[in-house]
Amino acid sequence: MVCDVCKTNQTTVFLTQIVEGKMQKVNLCESCSKEKGVTDPLSFALVDLLPGLGAEQEVEKGAPVQRCPSCGFTQADFKKTGRLGCPVCYDTFAEGLSGLLKAMHRKTAHVGKIPARLKRTIELGVRMKQLKRDLDKAVSDENYETAAQLRDQLRELEQTP
Amino acid sequence: MKISSLFSSSGEWARNDGPHHQIVISSRVRLARNLRGHPFPGWAKKNDRLQILELIKPQVEALPEMDDALSSYLQELTALEKQVLVERHLISREHAAKGAGSAVVVNKKQTLSIMINEEDHLRMQVLRPGLQLRNAFKALDKVDTALETKLDYAFHPQLGYLTACPTNVGTGMRASAMVHLPGLVLSDQINQVIQAINKIGLAVRGLYGEGTEAMGNLFQISNQITLGEPEEDIISQLNNIIEKIIENEGNARQNLLQKKPGTLLDNIGRAFGILSHAYAITSKEALNLLSFLKLGVDLGFFPPERQAEIDDFFVITQPAHLQSNASQPKLSPEERDALRAEIIRERLKVFPNPNTSKVVIPKPPTEETHHE
Numbered sequence: 115m116v117c118d119v120c121k122t123n124q125t126t127v128f129l130t131q132i133v134e135g136k137m138q139k140v141n142l143c144e145s146c147s148k149e150k151g152v153t154d155p156l157s158f159a160l161v162d163l164l165p166g167l168g169a170e171q172e173v174e175k176g177a178p179v180q181r182c183p184s185c186g187f188t189q190a191d192f193k194k195t196g197r198l199g200c201p202v203c204y205d206t207f208a209e210g211l212s213g214l215l216k217a218m219h220r221k222t223a224h225v226g227k228i229p230a231r232l233k234r235t236i237e238l239g240v241r242m243k244q245l246k247r248d249l250d251k252a253v254s255d256e257n258y259e260t261a262a263q264l265r266d267q268l269r270e271l272e273q274t275p
Numbered sequence: 276m277k278i279s280s281l282f283s284s285s286g287e288w289a290r291n292d293g294p295h296h297q298i299v300i301s302s303r304v305r306l307a308r309n310l311r312g313h314p315f316p317g318w319a320k321k322n323d324r325l326q327i328l329e330l331i332k333p334q335v336e337a338l339p340e341m342d343d344a345l346s347s348y349l350q351e352l353t354a355l356e357k358q359v360l361v362e363r364h365l366i367s368r369e370h371a372a373k374g375a376g377s378a379v380v381v382n383k384k385q386t387l388s389i390m391i392n393e394e395d396h397l398r399m400q401v402l403r404p405g406l407q408l409r410n411a412f413k414a415l416d417k418v419d420t421a422l423e424t425k426l427d428y429a430f431h432p433q434l435g436y437l438t439a440c441p442t443n444v445g446t447g448m449r450a451s452a453m454v455h456l457p458g459l460v461l462s463d464q465i466n467q468v469i470q471a472i473n474k475i476g477l478a479v480r481g482l483y484g485e486g487t488e489a490m491g492n493l494f495q496i497s498n499q500i501t502l503g504e505p506e507e508d509i510i511s512q513l514n515n516i517i518e519k520i521i522e523n524e525g526n527a528r529q530n531l532l533q534k535k536p537g538t539l540l541d542n543i544g545r546a547f548g549i550l551s552h553a554y555a556i557t558s559k560e561a562l563n564l565l566s567f568l569k570l571g572v573d574l575g576f577f578p579p580e581r582q583a584e585i586d587d588f589f590v591i592t593q594p595a596h597l598q599s600n601a602s603q604p605k606l607s608p609e610e611r612d613a614l615r616a617e618i619i620r621e622r623l624k625v626f627p628n629p630n631t632s633k634v635v636i637p638k639p640p641t642e643e644t645h646h647e
Contacts, residue, residue: 230424
């Protein structure tokens with residue numbers, strides 16, 4: 115398992131923290147855990163460690179503050195409240211959230227209820243994605259007959275209103 | 276419907292006649308939903324919140340389930356009324372702290388409650404007596420399906436329903452059961468059970484949810500994960516675990532009856548004695564003692580028809596319920612404790628003494644342990 119922060123070194127510190135009654139898990143290597151001061155559990159919060167959501171990290175890198183284009187929410191706000199600003203925040207902070215969501219829920223894709231009015235569009239999207247993957251594979255395998263069939267299917271789907 | 280008429284009767288969910296009602300007090304399912312294109316309530320400016328509220332409230336009121344419902348802006352409710360709603364589990368403690376820009380709609384039977392602009396734009400919940408998680412989910416799903424045709428929900432193709440807190444994203448669903456586990460507590464097995472429940476990703480909490488203490492041997496067990504599992508699977512898993520806990524609690528009670536009848540009788544007898552004769556009692560002490568009285572009914576020490584009365588005690592002895600039934604305007608905590616004791620004392624006067632004739636207390640072992 116590699117470190118969640120540097121993504122290169124082997125994990126040696128497995129950290130579990132309860133924040134507002136929710137369990138969060140982070141895996142760190144020796145050097146990143148020291149750098150983040152993980153040895154002192156009172157001095158840091160997990161959200162600081164997760165890339166994209168840690169306000170401190172952004173400051174360290176000198177990167178511009180990431181701000182949600184829809185509601186003006188920043189990572190620092192998330193750090194303060196543990197809540198997001200608006201639905202668009204999930205795309206704005208997608209990179210940082212994916213690790214957090216995985217730690218919270220173990221999985222990262224919704225498989226439950228879909229509002230009826232979106233159901234067709236979403237299912238169509240999933241089907242088209244799969245067809246495109248199959249098409250790319252057929253082409254790289256030089257399986258042109260299959261590729262032609264898949265291309266026709268895709269076109270048909272694209273034309274459905 | 277006026278709040279006074281809502282308060283005059285206890286909720287149908289509190290009648291405690293559902294399946295497995297001796298151990299499972301109530302089942303609850305809640306869904307979190309938000310509107311697309313609007314900031315979440317915690318980040319929204321007051322004007323945004325008022326706008327969102329006016330979009331949602333008429334649609335909620337128009338639901339057939341909400342015929343003759345209580346529908347109220349939070350600023351219209353007094354602190355006491357809000358607290359009564361909290362004690363009936365119809366609004367959260369967080370929602371009770373809200374003012375203008377938030378609202379609550381509760382159906383006549385007090386089984387469906389919808390909070391507007393709590394942490395999310397919509398927090399809807401169905402409460403049912405006993406173990407009825409599947410029924411509760413079905414009823415709530417129907418309400419949700421009706422609302423989604425009128426309201427434009429924030430839904431992400433990959434992440435599902437989007438919520439202010441990432442811990443709720445996906446299904447936005449939290450299902451929970453309130454269980455009464457005196458047997459597991461008395462036999463010191465409760466911590467083991469809680470650890471096992473936690474291990475499989477479920478949460479165990481106290482009477483009023485997150486961050487509250489377990490009182491009266493009452494525990495709330497709920498799912499934690501909301502992303503990556505379909506609603507039906509989450510409900511099934513929780514249901515299976517609750518059934519296991521019912522079995523464990525039943526076994527623990529039987530075991531106590533056989534192996535430690537003295538301890539059991541002592542606890543129930545003392546509870547009855549203190550509750551019958553106390554002149555001041557805190558809500559925590561009352562809950563803890565009432566728990567043993569309830570256990571006494573379950574085990575046949577009191578006639579079964581007394582159960583409804585005891586269940587009623589759990590609600591009416593809570594601070595806000597006491598105050599709202601009191602003639603005096605603002606009771607001090609000491610006055611509340613006295614009034615609580617008085618109400619319980621009066622009602623227990625007509626109670627028969629615990630009938631323990633069916634319980635055989637084994638004589639202390641003599642032959643095996645006796646050595647010359």
